[in-house]
Amino acid sequence: MAVYTAVSASELTELCQRYGFAETSQLKGMAGGVENTTYQLISGEQRFILTLFEQGSGEDLDYFVQLLSFLATQGFAVAAPLPDLQGQVLHQIEGKPSLLFPFLQGQHPEQANAIQAKAIGQWLAQLHLAGQQFPIQRPNQRSIEWLQQRMPDVLAFLSEDDQRLMQKEVAQFAELLETYPDLPQGVIHGDLFRDNSFFAGDELTGVIDFYNGCTGHWLYDLAVVINDWSFQAGDEPNTSIGTAVLAGYQKVRPLRPDEQQALPGFLRACALRYWLSRLIAKHLSPPNEDQSSVIKDPEQYRKILVLRKRA
Known part of the structure; x- marks a missing residue:
């Protein structure tokens, strides 16, 4: 369970007073997540999500608060942080910067179908265009x-073959960026895995977790989605799902010729990125209490990288 910081009764009471919630409101720890503490706040018939940020400062969150507020005003299905009765969004709870979010209806698609994949592709393209x-x-x-x-920090944990694989792929991604220096950039989500989306049936009801959001290559964002949504089960990609994501995206924003040429390289680079970050989390980031149960397997993305190389 992703609860690293316990919230005292007095802190909960103070939070409820800020929002005008009943003092009988309750917090329920939520599973999932790796870096932050997440609670479901239940107040009568209403439900909210309370997130305590275990790393960084409140200043780090200003970008995300403003981005989510901007997207909400543009009509995007996102969980923008809620202001309290005084209009304050960011709070300090147990010494941690904290935000309260609306509770989104729907479920994460464990096994997404082509309709859902097309919908997330369309949403991503709309994000990129609006973000301009x-x-x-x-x-x-x-x-x-x-x-x-x-990369040098994790090489000691790899076999000689995997060391060569990682070193070669980092070099090839650098070469790819030099080959295509003018690829479109702008606002990206940066981590749009299936568990950061909510669907009611085949209808997309919301997207969460913008904490990797930044200014980056749109193609990188698209590659993150295609990789995660295609590799839902087993070691082989579901090409129909990847095709649906791409079709949905291009229905809103067709890829330029240079993007079409660079996409296979970005699919490999995104697999490389998650392989590396998971190795760092596994070997170099000592887990908080109970965190070891949610560290994700680096091997999954090493295999995806190898398969993308063969494609």
Whole structure:
């Protein structure tokens, strides 16, 4: 369960007073997530999501608060943080910066179908286009520079073959970016896995977890989605799902010729990124209490990388 910080009764009471909730409101810890503490706040018939951020400061959250508020005003199905009775959005709970979100209806698609995949592709393209009007920029924290800097930290945990694989793929991604220097960039979600989307049946009801959001290559965002949504079961990609994501995206924003040529390289680079970040989490980031149960397997994305190389 992703609860690393317990919330005292007095802190809960103070939070309820800020929002005008009943003092009988309750917190229920939620499973999932790796980095932050997440609760469901139940107040009468209403439900909300309370997130305590275990890393960083409140200043780090300003970008996400403003981005989510902007998207909400544009009609996007996102969970924008809720202001309290005084109009305050960001709070300190148990010394941690905290945000309260609406509770989205629907479920994560464990096994997404082609209709859902097409819907998420359309949503992503709409995000990219709308984000051109968002004035704030934030550097991509998982850029090629990050890959180059962090790769040496994990090589000792890999076989010689995997060391060569990672080193070669980092070099090839750098070469790809030099080959295509003018690929479109703008606001990206940065982590749009299936468990960050909600569906009621085949209808997309919302998208969450923008904490990897930044200014980056749109193609990177698309590749993250295609990889996760295609590899839902087993070691082989479901090509119909990947095709549906791409078709949905291109219905809203057709890819340019240079993007079409670069997409296979970005699919590999995104697999590389998650392989590396999961290795860091597994070997170099000591887990908090109970966190070991939610560290994701790096091997999954090593296999995806190998399969993308063969395609």
